[in-house]
Amino acid sequence: MRTTFIESLSQAASENPDIWLLCGDLGYSVLEPFAAKFPDRYLNVGVAEQNMAGIAAGIALSGKTVFIYSIGNFPTLRCLEQLRNDVCYHGADVKVVAVGAGYAYGSQGYTHHALEDAGIMSMLPGIEVFVPCDPMEVRAATRLIATSGKPSYLRLSRQGEPNLGTAVTDLRKPRVLREGREVVILASGPIASRALEAAGELAGRGRDVGVVSVSCLKPLDEAAIRDAVRDASLIVTLEEHILRGGLFSLVAGLFAGDARRPPVTGLGIPEQGGKTSSAGSREALLDAADLSAQAIVARIEQSLAKR
């Protein structure tokens, strides 16, 4: 995802001389091609995210499109007030790009796990939020935000993620990764691959399960979401994020006022307050969070049994 992002950004910067990239002293082995090609529009600000976000706002308010890049919580939570006041309140054309979504930095520990970022970013005024599930969606998202003229948040995992579906036609709309009507799993981010695994397993047990990638969390295309689940007797949301403020909150909120609403089962990362996290690969940590494909299958079957 990182490589796809920087390739897409470099392409956009070739076409638009107003695109800048700032990083907070992170991006080793990723950002160098951009820095080499556009040295006067690339800046390593240093380990100083508040300054980076403010500088980005100042450059953007001078008529530029500014990407800022760092790991998970650093360009988001560390400088949250700068994003709120300096970027979003002014409608400054700043794109926050965070690498290391969810458990992507597995064994690096809790400080490097981005578990609340998408929800917190979504609460900022006027920002658009994208959580792509695969490199194809990363490419589409980078192209889209490079020309949107709006504050944006792009949540990337790390590297080596496979493409999960066919070409992206409209990133703002849910993208069907697997057709199926009885149960529809709405997934955001690369964890969608586990939804596909679970759907395959459930199909073997006679269930008709669809998987849909929801990469644009804000603005949420509510009509398209409703359409994607129109025949479902169970909606499942799956995200590498806590349930509060993420995809589950959005979808549950969307259907809360419906008299004939289908039940919504939310699968995500448990909140970790007061508990220390273990070392482990992303895969191991997701398994430990009860998000293995087998656990997803079991939890969907439980929900189906409760209907």
Add this chain to the structure above:
Amino acid sequence: MTRPNLPEPKEFARRIRAHALRMVHAAKASHIGGCLSMADILAVLYTRILRVDPAEPQSPSRDRFVLSKGHATAIMYATLAECGFFSLTELDTYCRDGSIFTGHVSHAVPGVEVSTGSLGHGLPIAIGMALAARHAGAGSRVFCLLSDGECDEGSNWEGILFAPHHKLDNLCVIVDFNKIQSFGSVAEVLNLDPFAEKWKAFGWQVEEIDGHDLAALEHVLSGVPAASNRPTVVIAHTVKGKGVSFMENKLEWHYRSPSDELLAQALAEVGA
């Protein structure tokens, strides 16, 4: 630069002090002390230094002024009104229901570059503007006014470290060093001394002046960039509440608004 349609700095400062006193009194607003301490700085900036044009407030080649001590709005709005960015009568709506003239500075107001109010935000934004201006080669300069109290914020020190490293000589910071922050004196709350030496150690061109000496302000600010390849900081030693005897050096005038009687006395003292 001198704009022929504007009065001399001394007269300009007298007018904006009077407007600010009336505004704060009418709105029962706060922060008059910090408004009065920076009045002379604004007077010199807007009558003599800044290349800004009320007829074309968004001109790409304009100088930028970033008010980082965003609580000191009455004097800022009064300054912009005196410059002709909007009419003086609009100052009457200060802090009123539905007004664009909020108690912390708002970019909805013509002539205001950025909204601030949470301290420690202005300098990084000003740095971004200075970087963009240098890249554009338009010769714009960026002036950023900080309070002394807000120099407690770590984000400022990130910026103070950054600007000399990147040789931003089109950036000028002015510190309104009135020695009083919101809950006590700077020396008591979180001492900044040796203040000038800190800036020097970070690589800034440091000028230390009496922030109420109009000639000194004009001399120093018209010299920006004062050193090639280095940003400039002007540490302006000021008096909180300057010009109104009973407000000078009094913490309480960070919060209070004057009664009718005290307003009359204050206006008389500033020569209104």
